[in-house]
Amino acid sequence: MSAKNVLVTGASSGLGDQFCRTLAANGYTVIAAARRKDRLESLYNDISEAGGVAHPLAMDVSDVENFAIALDEAEAMAGPITCLINNAGTSVSKFATDMTPEDFDAVMGLNLRGPYFLSTELARRWIARDTGGRIVNIGSLSDSRAMPGHTVYGTSKAAIARLTQQMAREWINKGINVNALAPGYIRTELNAPYFDSPNGQAVIAQFPRRRVGEPADLDKAILYLCDPDQRFLTGQVLHLDDGQGL
Ligand SMILES: NC(=O)c1ccc[n+]([C@@H]2O[C@H](COP(=O)([O-])OP(=O)(O)OC[C@H]3O[C@@H](n4cnc5c(N)ncnc54)[C@H](OP(=O)(O)O)[C@@H]3O)[C@@H](O)[C@H]2O)c1
Known part of the structure; x- marks a missing residue:
């Protein structure tokens, strides 16, 4: 993997948004995917002005x-994708x-079904090209910590942790490393409005360090997990939570 296209x-x-800025600042060509085009244009402008490629x-x-069409479009713009971050x-x-069945399907559809089929679509390409690749799934502290009101969300993130291990094992001899980053x-x-509210402040007061993180607190970890030279770590879930789960 000589190119670094994420x-x-x-x-x-x-x-x-933060992952894109950090990776672009560290030499990656970033394909920034979402539904809101205006926000993506603004991100593109910021990265370009800073000298990055997005x-x-x-x-x-x-x-x-439509994943195959989306990946074709991405690869036509940037060249072969070498790394995928399942963050949405x-x-x-x-x-x-x-919870209604529609609520259940909305959470599981975006948090589990989407990453599953996007990963398999890309892995098929990497296996056919014999290039290997990197997948980083964004999990959550709630994969292992029960939180009232977040039963389906927590279940989806627990499934992502398991998916990470399963895919890592299936593709272990294909040069594909699959890991997860599970933030607090x-x-x-x-x-932010919730954390600034009395309820949110009460939650923060229960954390050992009585604080929440900033997106930049994940910078070093995302660079490590995406790194094509990082060859020895696969199937792992890194809980990066400031001890909130202790
Ligand atoms: N913030 C935290 O404290 C925290 C902690 C642990 C884990 N996480 C995880 O980190 C990830 C990002 O969370 P965040 O806090 O950054 O949330 P966020 O600000 O709400 O961002 C969610 C992103 O997902 C995109 N998205 C939503 N529906 C989509 C769809 N159908 N197709 C494509 N993109 C879609 C949104 O873009 P569009 O609306 O433009 O499509 C948006 O860019 C999530 O997986 C979350 O579970 C967050």
Whole structure:
């Protein structure tokens, strides 16, 4: 793998936006995928002004039937993809008894079904080309810590941890390393109002260090997990949570 072309889903905000900026600043050509084109254009402009290389890609991770077309488009723009970050994710914050089948499918569809079929579509290409590749799944501390109101979300992230191990094992002799990064609470534009509220402050007060992370706290880890020279780590879930789960 001489090229470093990374596809990041959920690139239009939060952690995905930060991953794109960090990877572009470290020599990666970034394909930034999400549904909101205006946000991707703005990210593209920022990365270009900073001297990096990025390509915006309009893509819906719940639309698995169109993954092959989306990857063809990405590879036409950037060349062969060498790394995938399955970052797009969502949660419906309801107690288990209140979740509808539609809520369930929305969370599992984006958090599990999408990453599954995007990974397999790309792995088939890597196996056919005999190039290997890197997959980084974005999990969560809630893969192993039960949180009321997040039963389906936590279940989807536990499944991502297992998926990481299974795919790593299946592709272990194909040069494909599959790992997961499972963050604790990180302040992003969507959850900042919650963390600034009395309820959010009460949650933060329970953490050992009484703080939440910033997206940049994941920079070093994402660079390590994407690194094509990192050949010895596969099938692992790195919990990067500031001890919030202790
Ligand atoms: N923030 C945290 O504290 C935290 C902690 C642990 C794990 N995580 C995980 O980290 C990942 C990113 O979370 P975040 O906090 O950065 O959330 P966020 O700011 O809400 O970002 C979610 C991203 O997913 C994209 N997305 C949503 N639906 C999509 C779809 N159908 N197709 C394609 N993209 C879609 C959104 O873009 P568009 O709407 O433009 O498509 C957006 O870019 C998630 O997997 C989340 O579970 C977050």
